[in-house]
Amino acid sequence: MSSTSLTTGRTWRPGVPRRHVPVLATLALLLVMYGVGVSQYRAFSNVQVVFNVFIDNGFLLVVAVGMTFVILTGGIDLSVGSVVAMTAMVSASLLRVGLPAGLVLVIALLIGPTLGFLMGCAIHFFEIQPFIATLAGMFFARGMCTFISDASIPITDGFWTAVSQERIGDPRGNFVSISVLIAFAVVLVAAYVLTYTRFGRNVYAIGGNPQSALLMGLPVGRTRIAVYTVSGLCSAVGGILLSFYTLSGAPLIAVGMELDVIAAVVIGGTVLTGGSGYVFGTVLGVLVLGVIQTLITFDGSLNSWWTRIVIGGLLFAFILLQRLIGIRLK
């Protein structure tokens, strides 16, 4: 009896692994969208336009990477936008007081993770739903912003201005900012962590089925707290990048950013209930939002409300196509 295999082998279709289909569909659509831009607007084909998308969305990308961790576990983090703003505010106000740049960096990078850690603890130990715990975190961080100052604080520190205005580029004058490099580094580290470390795999397991993960002996609590801490850290890095970007801290900056970030992550193919998705997808998601916005600015004929309607429409077209391609290929 044991000589014949008792199970029926599955026929395996060659080609693209099924789980990569959504990401590839997104990539293809993104390229199509870029193509449309190039064909419509002459200056769109400048390399710098692409670079600008990265320069202008570097901080968004970093924050979205952190959000990817959280969403992969099936959670959500609404506090990111406020934490970004708070980090920028704290940096700006500390720099104004005259603290050295290095120390300010350290302090600023500690605040986000600490808040994330606390929210993670509330979620894990007290079983408060992530949406609520992080909503409270969002109120808190935003409240801290206006508490620190209700006006924007400029940054004049030498290090900050130097990083901010440094242009790394090719001889033809195209350039990226240091923030872009930092964002890329964050993406790579995150991709590595998610694929090659136990922590990363635990994140996927918890998103797949938290109860099973617990019964499989995985450190569910620790991992869950860790992802909110990671998200807090990414928001803090995002906040620093934003403060490089704007050379200031303003209490009302990055309002509603959490929605952009969540949208980017989900457009990138990560499922909101957790357990499936890739950092690379998130990068694509951010680019999709970035390119949509660039298209609209290049057009320059839309008034305020048509801008919104067109953003919604493009988003819809994109998601619909993504979904249809996904179904077809499956």
Next chain:
Amino acid sequence: GNSDTGDGSAADGTITLGFSQVGAESGWRTANTTSIKEAAAAAGIELKFDDAQQKQENQIKAIRNFIQQKVDVIAFSPVVESGWDTVLKEAKDAGIPVILTDRSVDSADKSLYKSFLGSDFVKEGRLAGEWLVEQTKGASGPVNIVELQGTTGSAPANDRKEGFAKAIAANPNLKIVASQSGDFKRADGKQVMEQFLKANPKIDVLFAHNDDMGLGALEAITAAGKVPGKDITIITIDAVKDGMQALADGKFNFIAECSPLLGPQLMDLAKKVHAGEEVPARIETEETTFTQEQAKEALPNRKY
């Protein structure tokens, strides 16, 4: 369909102006946008309009894209004051002159922009305060003021608050007993005013950072059984149509104007800076204040 929106300065000499608007958060703002669009059309300037939806990030992105498209002049109403140096430097390096409208930036390097065209929020607050000081000169007892602030952290809210506070410091009888944010919205202004009325038995003056909050508060005052404009003196800023109407009807007492109609002035400026002419670094919009009588006169020919 390759629309010729790239390299703006065509041989025919049309000027391309890239304009980044804050958003469309109020009627005032929309009037501002309309004025700019109409003025551009009238002046034969090609306008590239971008709406930043109240986000500084978006404005910076838009300016970058204007630079890519090589527009001739960039103009924008900054969402916040600080944080423009990097992108303005890029514009300067690309040789594109920048004009600020409506709100200023706090760059130390004044060479980053050519001119700032707009109202002075501090002055608006001050005008409102000065009028009140003038009105209450004879009052012997304390005058209780409640203040409806704009969006917490926004420049107009901060400046109008500051200007007003400075002006009323002249009279120690004038006291702000409560001050809350009404977010520049009618509904919030109303809701806050309802609580003010309950918490403070004697309110003499209401100072609202814009007409809309004042209009909301108006309803709350009426509902509380008081007569707006008589029992409570109402001072606001902006002078949009509804506000002027209320003023003419005697429900408001005083409005400091904050004019959104700076389109024509902006187009003039744009032409000048494009031609390389020297322009003043600060141009104030033509603004005035209105009392009830002035409002009745002005109302029929207001554009917004």
Next chain:
Amino acid sequence: MTGSRPVLTMTGISKTFPGVRALHDVDFRLFPGEVHALMGENGAGKSTLIKVLTGVHAIDEGTVVLDGERVSFSGPMQASACGVSTVYQEVNLCANLSVAENIFIGREPRRFGAIRWGEMRRRARELLARLDLDVDVGSPLGTYSLAVQQMVAIARAIDVRARVLILDEPTSSLDAGEVAQLFRIMRQLRDEGIAILFVTHFLDQVYDIADRITVLRNGALVGEYRTGELPQLSLVEKMIGKELDVLERLDEQQQRTTAVRRDAAPLVDASALGRTGAVAPFSLRIHAGEVVGLAGLLGSGRTEVARLLFGADRADHGTVLIDGGGTQVRHPGQAIARGVGFCSENRRAEGVIPELSVRENMILAMQAARGWLRPIPRRRQDELVDRYVRALSIRPANPDLPVRNLSGGNQQKVLLARWLITEPRLLILDEPTRGIDIGAKTEIQRLVVQLSDDGMAVLFISAELEEVLRLSHRVAVMRDRTMVAQLDNDDTLDADRVMRTIARATSGGEAVR
């Protein structure tokens, strides 16, 4: 073996859930190098005993001593770190992860902290080969049938060099071959000195492999026995707590002859029904009052046949006529409206709605059929629910308890009740007796016979060939997702012949109808 010290001793264990006393003063010992069966009816407290041991639930009272040391695990993680490896009841794995990862997650092979994916897949393939399972270890676990998932869970547990291996109903969804394979490995591990705790409802398996038996009843300890010293009959008596005539019927091979009138028009007539990638087109007719068994190996496509008939998956060729009406079933709702019921094998993913109460779970299908505008009156609900709670002896008999608080076997009974309440004309039962205790199992078998006598058609799928043969008038045999034969259940048909049909390419003379 008996001379040695127990590796695990639990004494005076009590555990109370709100409203239910799941364990009361239970003692339990486990020796190295033995297979110890934990027996008891549904809801007796077996799974709970395991869960308090590994720290999933806190112990109210009592002590646990592992290797001479008092322990109190904070959770499965700590338990497995201390050498207690567990396969919990129901597959508790992550469907979104690959097969290989499900086996190794938490202890992946690493170099410099980086997971070595290639190595992991290689080892997973090796390990599964030991269990005679040939699957693509890189695809997500969720794409495989429950049986494969169960084997993966087992693979995960036996790969750890544990001192104590706990298997809570691992065989419930496996067929005979898989079970044999599992037992071979269990014996091997036992001989290496590992202590194995084994829970099952199959008496034969207990006598096949267990050295010792502990019996629980209603959360209390009945006793600990050596397998050899406890005849089957008294084991059942001890589990149930009373003597039962049920036992005779268990042995009686109830051959069901073709008493059904097949000349009448068939109730269900599927012709060339199929779905690419799932099942090759097949034709099947089921008459009123007929029980058709589906036999086949794991993954041979039995479940897929059932799902197509029910409309749970959409067929891409062929037609189903139910009572002569309609050609295509596009949605389960349509099938239900035409009098079909389908009790899924995957209780957790496709069966119960954990948050809802026992009552709500039971009336759900009937309510869906009536439409939301016509709620079932409370009185009628009580009537129905009471009837089936009693008929299937669902415990605890409180219909307002969330169904997730019920033991696995009792959840299965709730599901069965859901379909019986709709009084279907064709009832498709996919592994209905899985995880059900011996008493209830006989009850269900008797129910099937009775229902078919009353004119209901039944499509019966079970991994236990004996059970299929005992109940069916006809047995359809599946192999490689193809229906290869339909055999009348007359005197000539026995398990052997079915097995041969399964194994052989085309069995002579028995054409597909």
Next chain:
Amino acid sequence: MNAVADRLRPLTGHRLFWPVLVLVVMLLANAVNRPGFLAIEVKNGHLYGSLVDILRLSAPLMLVALGMTLVIATGGIDLSVGSLCAIAGAIACLHISTAPDQNSPSTVLTAVALAFGAALVLGAWNGVLVAVIGIQPIIATLILMVAGRGLAQLITEGQIITINSGPYRAIGLGHFLTLPLAIFTALAAALLIAALTRRTALGLIIESVGGNAEASRLAGIRSGRVTFLVYVVSAACAAIAGFMMTANVSSADGNAAGLWVELDAILAVVIGGTSLAGGRFSLGGTVLGALIIQTLTTSVYALNISPQTALLFKAVVVIAVCLIQSPAFRARFRRRRGAPTPGPAAARREKEQVPA
């Protein structure tokens, strides 16, 4: 002491006990700060006071949250409600403002009907995206959240449309039996939805779809239809809330009306004890949740908390509310106060419960 605790057990064990407690504590805190807070007087034949304000102002939020409850119960989420409020309000006000007689009831009725119809269409759009095309709810409704604001502004042309219509105004400010009409509207909606879900089997079906969609499908439930329906209901609720918001200030502001109301609504639903994961829902809890949130906002004004710290205050209260509501937190707190500490290990174990 123990006897009292035992007597109170059935009370404290009730689902809504903790939210009610929170509400009462907040009101008391206000009363301590300003004894007149709880006072109610009669003005112009209507009841007048902070409590009445809270009720009236919470009505729109309550409506939106009720619809949201159903959506969340199916495991979805509806971010577009704020925009829907704005659109409905804008359409209604636009129609009224262009009518020759703003005060004629027929004008107002047509306006409301038009706007309501439009909202239903948009709700159906959401429903199709989620139920038919299978887009994740948060993204599907995000589309309308973004584009819908634009639509609302398109309708108002970016201006604030001010109207002067008695009947329309009554939707937000009218009185009935001395109390604001809005309260009755919200209450009626709550009762209607309660009747619709609890007197029929709709509630059961929604809960089962939210609890396990696949199992529900196999039990014969057309889960797609249910999902579709809840988005339409949510849009309908949002539309009525939009009428109230705009009627309240007699003007439609496409940009500001209903801004961020979706977050408040979700918060209200969750405070009311409905899980965002879907499944069981509690309409009573949602109503309480909305009251709590409005009380919180009103408290900020009544306690005259400076705008700079208002958000911090809100954060602290939300955290406190959630902690008090969390059984895990209470269990821990009780243990710490009661029996001598049984060690951290025991504390950990208690919460790692998994279903059988």
